[in-house]
Amino acid sequence: MNELINDRARNGGSALANKTDFLLAVYQLEEVGLLFRYRSNDGIRYIRTEEGETFYAHYQKVNQEDWPKFL
Secondary structure (H helix, E strand, O other), X not given: OHHHHOOOOOOOOOXXXXXXXXXXXXXXXXXXXXXXXXXXXXXXXEEEOHHHHHHHHHHHOXXXXXXXXXX
8 A cells, every 4th residue: 555655566567547536545544444544664654443454354355346436
């Protein structure tokens, strides 16, 4: 996730097509308590909260076509 927020993957991939939408989704996940933001020596990092782990485990089993369009 940190690589996406910083625009490029470590393997030299291209910049995100829409960084704004991605960042808005990250902030919404943080706002509802699914992600926790913290500062490290390398910059800002995110980890999933306990609720975020449950949410992730649920949607990991669901086909991507069936995911909701919005949170």
